[in-house]
Amino acid sequence: MTNPEDLNPEPAAGTTVPAPAPAPAAAPSAGAAEVRRALNAVRAEVGKAVVGQDGAVTSLLIALLCGGHVLLEGVPGVAKTLLVRTLAASLDLGTKRVQFTPDLMPGDVTGSLVYDARTAQFSFREGPVFTNLLLADEINRTPPKTQASLLEAMEERQVSVDGSPRPLPEPFAVVATQNPVEYEGTYPLPEAQLDRFLLKVVLAVPPRDQEIEVLARHAAGFDPRDLAAAGVRAVAGPADLAAARAAVTQVEVAPEVLGYAVDVCRATRQSPSLSLGVSPRGATALLATSRAWAWLNGRAFVTPDDVKALAHPTLRHRVQLRPEAELEGVTAETILSGILATVPVPR
Structure with missing residues (x-):
């Protein structure tokens, strides 16, 4: 099993995750195996x-497998936008980018009603x-009113206008970025909104x-605005994601593993260094991500190592933190x- 820190390489900068290798314990159907191979191929395509x-x-x-959203944190220039x-492109999904600024209005994100003088009627113009x-680039640079405009979209997969x-397209996911080293003129996300993000990923x-390889690619003519020239192509699609989501819901979780995930979350509420611990919604998020990680590894059951x-x-x-x-200096x-x-840990 991959070391927990390998999945999110914050302590050891640049640590990579080897492609999940199918384990012999489960006997997945041919269709599920094909979908898994397609999604694992996305890693090489993004590379x-x-x-x-x-x-x-x-x-x-x-x-994406859990239908959740991601908060992407990193200093400028670590390829957050290029990554998304x-x-x-590798999943054949539509994507749009919104640069959040202090003067951005909620309608600039969700869309608004526009008056048509020819028909003397209002029509809805879709937002990004x-x-x-x-x-959602630099989401902490826009006021809470505009930040909150994303909440309904993130939670309900719909936008209410008038x-x-x-309804929003399916699949739908928000990847919000923020700069961890510059807070002047920003509006920190409240805890209730942070809890809407399934994962917080730190790009080191x-x-x-x-870094030498990055420069070598640019010296050879790599243009980050032209992904087709870099050879990036769609190796999976929305149908594969839908099939994978259905397969993830079939991953079994033993009562002992459920208890372990709950115990980890409850321990955060009892920590003397924390003023706010993980809510039950956080526990369900941990269950969902653990099942997705187990499925990507080719298993039909979750282990305590997946939770870790x-x-x-x-x-x-x-x-x-208090x-x-x-x-x-505690983090x-x-x-x-x-x-x-x-x-x-259950045995």
């Missing part, structure tokens, strides 16, 4: 344009949220050898690592 972010690609795939665009993969609900600066592997990206944004703990990562090391 044609993005260097050294295998953990982030896997996390985004898990979010390339993933969409009507797509499969929405990149009292009429308008690549190590020296991978997904605990950091699934729970890190659902806990809040001020005195922050002053002591959510260290708290979660300590909890995973102390909560008894």
Whole structure:
């Protein structure tokens, strides 16, 4: 089983995730095996344009398999936008990008009614949220009113305008980015909105050898705006995602593993360093991501190692440190690592 930190390479910058290898325990159908191979091929396809972010690609795939959203955090220039665009291209999904700014209005995201003088009627003009993969760039740079305009879309998969609900395309996922080192003029996301994101993925600066490869590709003429020239093609599609989602719901979870996931989440509520622990919704998110990770690994059941592997990206944004703990240099990562090391693992 892949080390938990390999899935999200924050402590060891540039750590990659090997492609999940099918385990002999399960005997999946030929159709399910084909879908799994197609989705695992997405990793190699994204690698044609993005260097050294295998953990982030896997996390985004898990979010799509669970029907969830991702908060992508990293300093400028670590290929956050390119990663989302390339993933969409390899999955044959529509994608749009919204640059969040202090003057962005809710209607600029969801759409608005426009008066047509020729017909003397109002017609609805769709906003960029009507797509499969929405990149909400620097979401913490826009006021709470506009941030909240995404909530209904993220949770209900619809937009209500003038009292009429308008369904969004399927699949639909929001990938929101934020800069972790610059907070002047920003509007931090409230805890209730953070909880809407299934995963928080941290993109680290690549190590020296991978950064050299990035420069070598650019020296050879790589253009990040032209993915087709880089050889990126669609190796899976919405039908594969739909089939994979159905397969993930069939992954079995033993009562002991359910209890382990609950114990991990309950331990965050009892930690003296945290003022806010993981809610039951966070526990269900941990269950969902663990099942998706098990399915990608070719198994029809979840193990405690799956729960450990997904605990950091699934729970890190659902806990809040006490001020005195922050002053002591404690982080959510260290708290979660300590909890995973102390909560008894079922045998």
